Amino acid sequence: MPGEMTTNRLEAFSDGVIAIIVTIMVLELRPPAQPTVPALLRVAPSLLSYLLSFLVVAIMWVNHHHMIHSVRRVTARLLWMNLNLLFWMSLIPFVTDYMGKNYRQPLPVAMYGLNLTFCAAAFYLLRTELVCQYQDDAERSTYHASIQRKNLFSGLLYLASVPLAYVSVSLSYMIFFSVAAAYFLPEKKLAASGERM
Amino acid sequence: MPGEMTTNRLEAFSDGVIAIIVTIMVLELRPPAQPTVPALLRVAPSLLSYLLSFLVVAIMWVNHHHMIHSVRRVTARLLWMNLNLLFWMSLIPFVTDYMGKNYRQPLPVAMYGLNLTFCAAAFYLLRTELVCQYQDDAERSTYHASIQRKNLFSGLLYLASVPLAYVSVSLSYMIFFSVAAAYFLPEKKLAASGERM
Amino acid sequence: MPGEMTTNRLEAFSDGVIAIIVTIMVLELRPPAQPTVPALLRVAPSLLSYLLSFLVVAIMWVNHHHMIHSVRRVTARLLWMNLNLLFWMSLIPFVTDYMGKNYRQPLPVAMYGLNLTFCAAAFYLLRTELVCQYQDDAERSTYHASIQRKNLFSGLLYLASVPLAYVSVSLSYMIFFSVAAAYFLPEKKLAASGERM
Amino acid sequence: MPGEMTTNRLEAFSDGVIAIIVTIMVLELRPPAQPTVPALLRVAPSLLSYLLSFLVVAIMWVNHHHMIHSVRRVTARLLWMNLNLLFWMSLIPFVTDYMGKNYRQPLPVAMYGLNLTFCAAAFYLLRTELVCQYQDDAERSTYHASIQRKNLFSGLLYLASVPLAYVSVSLSYMIFFSVAAAYFLPEKKLAASGERM
Numbered sequence: 001m002p003g004e005m006t007t008n009r010l011e012a013f014s015d016g017v018i019a020i021i022v023t024i025m026v027l028e029l030r031p032p033a034q035p036t037v038p039a040l041l042r043v044a045p046s047l048l049s050y051l052l053s054f055l056v057v058a059i060m061w062v063n064h065h066h067m068i069h070s071v072r073r074v075t076a077r078l079l080w081m082n083l084n085l086l087f088w089m090s091l092i093p094f095v096t097d098y099m100g101k102n103y104r105q106p107l108p109v110a111m112y113g114l115n116l117t118f119c120a121a122a123f124y125l126l127r128t129e130l131v132c133q134y135q136d137d138a139e140r141s142t143y144h145a146s147i148q149r150k151n152l153f154s155g156l157l158y159l160a161s162v163p164l165a166y167v168s169v170s171l172s173y174m175i176f177f178s179v180a181a182a183y184f185l186p187e188k189k190l191a192a193s194g195e196r197m
Numbered sequence: 198m199p200g201e202m203t204t205n206r207l208e209a210f211s212d213g214v215i216a217i218i219v220t221i222m223v224l225e226l227r228p229p230a231q232p233t234v235p236a237l238l239r240v241a242p243s244l245l246s247y248l249l250s251f252l253v254v255a256i257m258w259v260n261h262h263h264m265i266h267s268v269r270r271v272t273a274r275l276l277w278m279n280l281n282l283l284f285w286m287s288l289i290p291f292v293t294d295y296m297g298k299n300y301r302q303p304l305p306v307a308m309y310g311l312n313l314t315f316c317a318a319a320f321y322l323l324r325t326e327l328v329c330q331y332q333d334d335a336e337r338s339t340y341h342a343s344i345q346r347k348n349l350f351s352g353l354l355y356l357a358s359v360p361l362a363y364v365s366v367s368l369s370y371m372i373f374f375s376v377a378a379a380y381f382l383p384e385k386k387l388a389a390s391g392e393r394m
Numbered sequence: 395m396p397g398e399m400t401t402n403r404l405e406a407f408s409d410g411v412i413a414i415i416v417t418i419m420v421l422e423l424r425p426p427a428q429p430t431v432p433a434l435l436r437v438a439p440s441l442l443s444y445l446l447s448f449l450v451v452a453i454m455w456v457n458h459h460h461m462i463h464s465v466r467r468v469t470a471r472l473l474w475m476n477l478n479l480l481f482w483m484s485l486i487p488f489v490t491d492y493m494g495k496n497y498r499q500p501l502p503v504a505m506y507g508l509n510l511t512f513c514a515a516a517f518y519l520l521r522t523e524l525v526c527q528y529q530d531d532a533e534r535s536t537y538h539a540s541i542q543r544k545n546l547f548s549g550l551l552y553l554a555s556v557p558l559a560y561v562s563v564s565l566s567y568m569i570f571f572s573v574a575a576a577y578f579l580p581e582k583k584l585a586a587s588g589e590r591m
Numbered sequence: 592m593p594g595e596m597t598t599n600r601l602e603a604f605s606d607g608v609i610a611i612i613v614t615i616m617v618l619e620l621r622p623p624a625q626p627t628v629p630a631l632l633r634v635a636p637s638l639l640s641y642l643l644s645f646l647v648v649a650i651m652w653v654n655h656h657h658m659i660h661s662v663r664r665v666t667a668r669l670l671w672m673n674l675n676l677l678f679w680m681s682l683i684p685f686v687t688d689y690m691g692k693n694y695r696q697p698l699p700v701a702m703y704g705l706n707l708t709f710c711a712a713a714f715y716l717l718r719t720e721l722v723c724q725y726q727d728d729a730e731r732s733t734y735h736a737s738i739q740r741k742n743l744f745s746g747l748l749y750l751a752s753v754p755l756a757y758v759s760v761s762l763s764y765m766i767f768f769s770v771a772a773a774y775f776l777p778e779k780k781l782a783a784s785g786e787r788m
Contacts, residue, residue, distance in 0.1 A: 403602075407606055407609075410607060411613065411614050414610060415617075418614065418617075473653065474775075484614055485617065485620075487618070488622060491622045492626075496622075499626035501626045501631065
């Protein structure tokens with residue numbers, strides 16, 4: 001009997017959670033015990049790990065914004081698909097901290113890759129809901145389907161980073177940074193052509 | 198003399214607090230000291246405890262949203278009943294952490310159940326305020342009364358989980374997950390029938 | 395040249411900070427090391443300290459909301475007076491943690507009282523700004539002046555709690571809880587008379 | 592194909608992140624282990640470091656608000672320039688904690704200065720985007736250019752604080768507090784002349 005949740009509120013709540021995720025990660029950066037350069041350098045991997053996650057979460061935020069913006073109707077399924085995404089995103093500070101403190105070990109790097117795989121899968125599921133809402137709109141369907149292919153491709157790359165961490169963690173890091181760059185750069189190209197964002 | 202607080206602001210503040218509660222819990226997940234699978238597995242109970250609380254808080258958020266949405270007038274009583282609810286919800290990260298680190302011990306599991314009992318009681322009190330505002334609307338009164346029965350039932354189950362933890366913690370866990378599932382699933386059924394959310 | 399800040403944005407930012415203050419305090423409640431009742435009881439003072447601060451911050455939030463709501467013009471002075479208030483409020487988690495862990499020691503209790511004294515003083519200064527904006531409105535001026543007297547009185551009580559902690563910490567605790575009750579109860583009376591909130 | 596991000600949403604997200612940054616810093620203030628005055632005094636440098644950062648972030652928030660308010664179009668470049676600024680701002684709790692715990696050591700003080708230099712540079716880049724949007728509006732261009740000069744000047748002062756910390760940390764502290772004062776005071780003057788804020 002109560003009304004539907006509006007897109008606005010879904011967006012505001014998701015934004016709140018994402019803003020907190022992105023910011024609390026910095027709490028896990030513990031300042032070095034000694035005020036010396038070598039001690040500071042030992043924190044560098046944690047800082048780089050934070051930088052990567054800041055970039056990843058920022059990209060997810062931008063994409064999430066665009067996705068929610070084209071929602072027509074906040075159904076229960078969509079709401080839970082969104083909460084599913086937020087759950088996996090909320091684990092990013094945990095794997096970031098773990099990887100930052102053990103950046104040469106395959107297990108933490110694989111866990112980071114696995115977490116991002118689940119995030120990509122959650123994005124995929126959420127967008128599937130959205131594609132359903134646009135079955136009658138050929139142009140938008142095509143648009144969402146093309147983004148979904150890119151989403152699927154990066155999800156598969158993240159999945160590949162899990163076993164590859166046991167070959168060499170450098171391969172997994174290359175995947176993490178390449179996917180981030182791939183999402184970061186086209187955004188600019190598209191904007192230049194005045195099409196989105 | 199100053200005007201009443203609007204429903205919007207009450208909702209925005211509550212949402213802010215709930216978004217923070219749900220996200221800061223992840224800060225309590227400390228990455229394992231060693232980059233090994235056994236060390237990672239020792240964190241698994243904390244991760245499952247976090248998953249359960251994420252689900253519980255997400256369900257409370259959805260229900261709280263619907264409840265506040267049907268508020269007609271933000272009275273002082275309603276405001277304090279809402280703050281009472283937020284107080285008990287704000288303790289969830291504390292009991293989640295306690296239970297995750299001692300998942301086989303009856304006391305932490307009983308404390309978790311007790312906290313959820315107080316949350317359910319706070320929801321009940323808040324909805325009682327709401328039912329009062331709809332005394333003249335038979336249809337809505339019936340609707341709120343039926344939700345309140347479900348609320349009361351889950352509150353009693355949570356209360357039962359407190360002594361049951363001393364029989365077997367598994368019984369309490371079954372209650373926690375069953376109540377979550379019971380709130381999670383009907384939501385979908387109702388949405389399918391197009392009635393709410 | 396850019397426009398004034400709106401009351402809405404000042405309120406949204408303040409609410410965000412207050413929602414975070416009230417919620418992060420719970421992060422300072424560390425679950426007991428042992429899953430035993432005596433270990434849990436040792437956390438009880440921290441929990442009570444948290445309860446007190448939750449109540450104090452909730453009351454400040456309600457009062458702050460009413461105050462900002464009657465702002466006519468967001469001047470630079472008002473903005474900085476508000477940031478001054480938020481600064482002192484942001485220290486509450488710090489003194490709460492300190493007092494909770496040393497609840498029988500005069501120094502932490504005195505520090506808690508001193509922090510609340512500064513909060514009360516910041517409220518007083520902020521309201522003075524507001525009274526200035528209503529110099530031409532006798533009714534509202536009288537209203538704000540009457541609240542300000544109550545504000546001044548509780549500020550003086552908080553100030554008294556600082557030296558009194560060295561006589562007996564119980565006296566200071568009595569002041570903290572009495573002031574909270576004094577703000578909590580009349581709110582209900584006023585609401586009943588339909589005048590505010 | 593989806594619409595542009597609105598200024599409102601960019602502002603709300605940025606405000607959320609800034610509100611969290613300013614508030615979580617207090618979590619790094621650990622209450623002293625002993626309830627004694629000497630133990631409390633050992634926390635004083637951390638408290639002062641927090642006060643400085645609260646002031647710095649508050650000033651950035653006010654300036655950021657004015658800047659975003661005059662945005663005409665949320666382009667991808669602007670969005671990423673804003674995320675760049677938020678990234679550097681998000682490191683402030685980290686350097687604040689580091690400096691507060693080692694306030695007499697040149698390295699942490701230099702790191703603090705370096706972080707503020709990057710924040711100032713990020714502000715400069717963000718405003719450059721904005722100036723581009725006002726190429727056709729001479730009056731506003733002049734206005735933004737004059738603020739940008741002040742921004743550049745404080746950025747250079749922050750940069751100078753990095754090597755100066757190795758001469759004497761007091762020099763760096765003087766720079767930090769002077770720049771804060773320089774931003775804090777004129778704001779009042781301008782407001783008095785009724786021109787802004």
